Amino acid sequence: MSGAGQALGSLNGLDGLGRADAPALRVDPRAMIVTTFLFIAVVSSFDKYDLLGLLPLVLYPVSLMALGRVSFRRIARRLLVASPFAVMIGIFNPVFDGRIIAELGPLAVSGGWISFASILVKFLLTVSAALLLVEICGFDAVCFGLGKMGVPRVLVSQLLFLKRYIHVAADEAARMVRAHALRSFRRRGMSFRVFGSLCGQLLLRSLDRAQRIYNAMISRGFSGRIHLLRERSVRGGDILFASLWIGFFLLVRLYNIPLWIGTLVLGSLA
Amino acid sequence: MSHHIVELKNLEFAYADGTPALRGVSFRIVHGESVGLVGANGAGKSTLLLHLNGCLFPVGGTVQVGDYPLTRKNVDDVRRRVGMVFQDPDDQLFMPRVFDDVAFGPLNLGLPRDEVESRVHGALRQVGADHLAERPPYKISGGEKRAAAIATVLSMSPDILVMDEPSSGLDPLSRRQLIELLRRFRHTKIIATHDLDLVLDVCERTIVLNGGRVAADGPTAEIFRDEALLMANHLEKPLRMQPLAGC
Numbered sequence: 001m002s003g004a005g006q007a008l009g010s011l012n013g014l015d016g017l018g019r020a021d022a023p024a025l026r027v028d029p030r031a032m033i034v035t036t037f038l039f040i041a042v043v044s045s046f047d048k049y050d051l052l053g054l055l056p057l058v059l060y061p062v063s064l065m066a067l068g069r070v071s072f073r074r075i076a077r078r079l080l081v082a083s084p085f086a087v088m089i090g091i092f093n094p095v096f097d098g099r100i101i102a103e104l105g106p107l108a109v110s111g112g113w114i115s116f117a118s119i120l121v122k123f124l125l126t127v128s129a130a131l132l133l134v135e136i137c138g139f140d141a142v143c144f145g146l147g148k149m150g151v152p153r154v155l156v157s158q159l160l161f162l163k164r165y166i167h168v169a170a171d172e173a174a175r176m177v178r179a180h181a182l183r184s185f186r187r188r189g190m191s192f193r194v195f196g197s198l199c200g201q202l203l204l205r206s207l208d209r210a211q212r213i214y215n216a217m218i219s220r221g222f223s224g225r226i227h228l229l230r231e232r233s234v235r236g237g238d239i240l241f242a243s244l245w246i247g248f249f250l251l252v253r254l255y256n257i258p259l260w261i262g263t264l265v266l267g268s269l270a
Numbered sequence: 271m272s273h274h275i276v277e278l279k280n281l282e283f284a285y286a287d288g289t290p291a292l293r294g295v296s297f298r299i300v301h302g303e304s305v306g307l308v309g310a311n312g313a314g315k316s317t318l319l320l321h322l323n324g325c326l327f328p329v330g331g332t333v334q335v336g337d338y339p340l341t342r343k344n345v346d347d348v349r350r351r352v353g354m355v356f357q358d359p360d361d362q363l364f365m366p367r368v369f370d371d372v373a374f375g376p377l378n379l380g381l382p383r384d385e386v387e388s389r390v391h392g393a394l395r396q397v398g399a400d401h402l403a404e405r406p407p408y409k410i411s412g413g414e415k416r417a418a419a420i421a422t423v424l425s426m427s428p429d430i431l432v433m434d435e436p437s438s439g440l441d442p443l444s445r446r447q448l449i450e451l452l453r454r455f456r457h458t459k460i461i462a463t464h465d466l467d468l469v470l471d472v473c474e475r476t477i478v479l480n481g482g483r484v485a486a487d488g489p490t491a492e493i494f495r496d497e498a499l500l501m502a503n504h505l506e507k508p509l510r511m512q513p514l515a516g517c
Contacts, residue, residue: 138366164408209361213361216362229370
């Protein structure tokens with residue numbers, strides 16, 4: 001299978017756990033969305049040199065993986081795909097920021113290396129939290145949760161249709177590319193002219209399909225809002241889940257817990 | 271029962287670029303009739319079907335569905351009575367699960383939740399797809415998709431079923447199951463198709479379209495025996511009516 005095909009396959013698997021009959025962790029998507037967004041905001045708010053302060057936040061994705069029985073490999077594989085972007089953002093920090101700000105025994109560590117590491121840790125935490133949100137709740141449930149939280153209906157519908165039809169569009173593109181390849185013989189790649197024409201064709205076909213889907217929707221009484229029969233209501237357990245985690249995030253943000261533990265341990269040793 | 275009637279009088283339609291698609295089509299279909307709509311590519315079959323539930327509006331002539339003439343004002347009443355199954359099930363199944371897709375219409379009708387749930391299960395049972403309820407539509411087979419697409423309109427309890435190429439892309443067994451399913455329905459049925467054997471099995475009446483006009487309208491067996499008529503309309507006898515050769 002091609003790289004694109006594999007990526008689309010993994011998109012298919014995104015809601016595998018959320019859709020399971022008995023998901024390991026039953027939390028209302030809204031509670032998970034609020035918790036995840038606050039987690040991302042708290043992680044992003046740390047100073048670029050405050051690597052130590054970030055570490056306790058690892059507890060959140062690790063706990064979700066354990067409670068939701070999501071395999072580490074599953075998340076790690078996706079993190080690996082996105083990691084080049086984070087590496088590219090921070091790779092030049094050690095070059096431009098050579099100021100020594102920490103010493104690990106005989107090893108002097110520059111601010112650039114610490115900020116680079118901080119970018120990578122922030123990336124791992126935020127992206128894994130977002131992936132776990134979708135893994136545990138399911139992409140569709142997250143979309144409907146967003147809709148219930150006031151996100152515009154148009155945007156929610158767009159997200160749902162994007163996931164539903166990306167495979168259909170990709171299949172169509174793959175068929176066109178194959179048809180091109182079969183008639184290209186030894187010529188490798190695709191000229192800009194052909195590529196432009198292929199993209200245009202794909203757009204026109206997608207517009208046609210969009211019209212047909214819209215026809216199918218209005219034929220069944222669609223008037224701008226997608227209704228769902230099984231809509232969950234927020235329960236006490238969901239509020240408790242969100243409150244406990246948000247409390248923990250704030251605690252970590254306000255107090256440097258690793259430093260506090262370190263001081264405590266060293267104080268007792270002295 | 272007048273609400274099962276479909277009547278077209280001098281229906282005319284032209285696309286935005288001026289290309290005429292329908293030129294004065296007239297026919298009347300009464301309660302419980304199964305009608306096959308056949309003709310060459312571009313004869314106007316799909317365009318005609320899109321008029322039956324107000325996806326398109328005529329530029330001339332009238333469409334009457336039951337007690338309602340098709341107008342922008344009462345298009346919702348017309349759509350409630352006409353269940354349209356589109357050619358590509360992927361266009362019809364757009365929700366995350368088959369269950370949500372089948373519930374889509376009843377929920378839009380504002381039915382109570384219990385009623386919606388019973389209609390969904392009833393419709394899925396009718397097409398033998400109860401086991402697909404929780405599956406995402408993109409993960410089921412072509413035959414299953416077709417069954418689910420039919421369930422999405424059955425759940426709205428339509429008086430009239432309209433289908434565009436229902437057997438396209440189906441393997442022989444799925445096609446046979448579809449035919450058996452269609453034969454069981456007591457609805458008024460209008461089926462546009464190139465599958466003339468399906469028409470022979472399901473429809474007692476056939477309308478032949480050619481260049482946006484009705485070229486013939488009569489009992490299916492009679493129309494399919496008329497080789498000259500079939501030839502003139504880019505059709506040929508259903509396989510079952512052709513003499514065996516070389517066997």
